[in-house]
Amino acid sequence: MKRDERIESQINKLEEKYRDSGQDLSSYLDGLLYQRYLTYWDYVHLDTLLSLQVPRTYFPDEEIFIMYHQITELFFKLILHEQKQLVDDKTQALDFFIQKANRINNYFKALTSSFGIMIHGMQQEQFMHYRMALLPASGFQSVQYRMIEIYATPLENLVHHTEREKFSEEHSIEELYDHIYWKKGATDLKTGEKTLTLKQFEYRYTPRLIRIAKQVKGNTIYHKYLQLPEKVRENPELIGALKRLDINANVNWPLMHMGSAYRYLKKENSAIEATGGTNWKQYLPPSFQRIIFFPTLYSEEELQNWGKQWVEHMFNPENIEE
Numbered sequence: 001m002k003r004d005e006r007i008e009s010q011i012n013k014l015e016e017k018y019r020d021s022g023q024d025l026s027s028y029l030d031g032l033l034y035q036r037y038l039t040y041w042d043y044v045h046l047d048t049l050l051s052l053q054v055p056r057t058y059f060p061d062e063e064i065f066i067m068y069h070q071i072t073e074l075f076f077k078l079i080l081h082e083q084k085q086l087v088d089d090k091t092q093a094l095d096f097f098i099q100k101a102n103r104i105n106n107y108f109k110a111l112t113s114s115f116g117i118m119i120h121g122m123q124q125e126q127f128m129h130y131r132m133a134l135l136p137a138s139g140f141q142s143v144q145y146r147m148i149e150i151y152a153t154p155l156e157n158l159v160h161h162t163e164r165e166k167f168s169e170e171h172s173i174e175e176l177y178d179h180i181y182w183k184k185g186a187t188d189l190k191t192g193e194k195t196l197t198l199k200q201f202e203y204r205y206t207p208r209l210i211r212i213a214k215q216v217k218g219n220t221i222y223h224k225y226l227q228l229p230e231k232v233r234e235n236p237e238l239i240g241a242l243k244r245l246d247i248n249a250n251v252n253w254p255l256m257h258m259g260s261a262y263r264y265l266k267k268e269n270s271a272i273e274a275t276g277g278t279n280w281k282q283y284l285p286p287s288f289q290r291i292i293f294f295p296t297l298y299s300e301e302e303l304q305n306w307g308k309q310w311v312e313h314m315f316n317p318e319n320i321e322e
Contacts, residue, residue, distance in 0.1 A: 057130040061122040065130070068117050069139065076144035079107050083151040086221050094232050097224070101241035108248035115256035136196045139257075140186055143205045148249070150213050153222045153293040160184055161290040173213045177206070181289050222294050242294050249293065251286045251307045258285060 011025075018025045041047060052070065055062040086100045149158055155176035159167050163179050186198035194202075216223075225233065225242065232238070286307030295303060 056133040059126040059130040061126040062130040064122055073144060075107050075111050079104050079148055086224060087151060087216055087219055092228055094235055098238050098241050101245055105244050105248055112252045112256050115260060118260045138197045140197055141201045146209055151216060153220055155213055173210055177210055239297055243297055246293050250291045254286055
């Protein structure tokens with residue numbers, strides 16, 4: 001097709017497109033004439049992005065701390081972007097399911113490997129100073145991570161493991177949410193009093209999280225997997241991708257987080273409290289929480305020993321780098 005014919009064909013298609021929607025092509029063409037050329041910095045809002053790091057102290061490493069957490073939240077958003085597509089998918093196509101699971105795994109792998117920035121990229125002395133200006137804020141308050149969990153698996157799988165047998169899908173979303181595992185991470189174990197960190201988080205996000213949980217009830221990624229035809233469910237590549245997702249989200253990620261906490265909050269033979277007052281030594285170890293998105297993919301022995309070998313390695317003082 002010659003150049004003039006190609007352009008004429010494109011114009012005809014545009015006319016048809018806008019005519020079908022009751023629009024005038026000529027007005028859109030005028031808009032193209034007046035419109036500025038798009039630049040990279042405008043497209044990614046670079047100036048705005050680079051202005052979002054606002055330290056509360058004068059310690060240089062605080063800016064690293066802020067940027068790392070902002071990068072983490074962007075990766076969480078990418079994970080949610082893939083999860084939502086899986087949840088909304090009606091095709092039950094194997095390739096699509098595997099592709100999305102693999103993308104999520106790649107994002108988690110990037111997050112896990114990037115934790116070296118936190119573990120080795122800041123001076124402990126600076127951290128111990130500027131952390132006091134962050135009270136009571138805490139990474140515990142990342143709502144996107146809670147959304148990732150809710151999209152991945154039904155709420156009964158997120159109830160604290162000490163109470164999990166008491167609950168099932170027959171219970172209301174509100175009942176299950178009240179007993180979700182991470183709340184114990186910001187609750188005084190002796191008094192049962194919630195920390196200010198948890199109170200702030202619940203006030204801000206509880207309505208949103210309950211709304212999402214109701215939207216995906218019976219339609220989480222785990223449900224989507226269980227609804228696949230039996231032959232598709234048994235696909236080794238799919239099972240491998242989902243198991244890796246479980247390990248990445250529920251073992252590797254909290255483990256690296258725990259390594260960072262040890263690096264900065266462990267002092268001699270004692271552990272310093274996190275800025276939000278979370279019980280991080282009880283909250284972070286995977287074997288203590290036993291959160292598993294896709295439990296039917298594992299044997300009973302695997303379920304009982306979930307994450308133990310990783311935690312034993314982490315709690316060994318010889319494996320904690322100074």
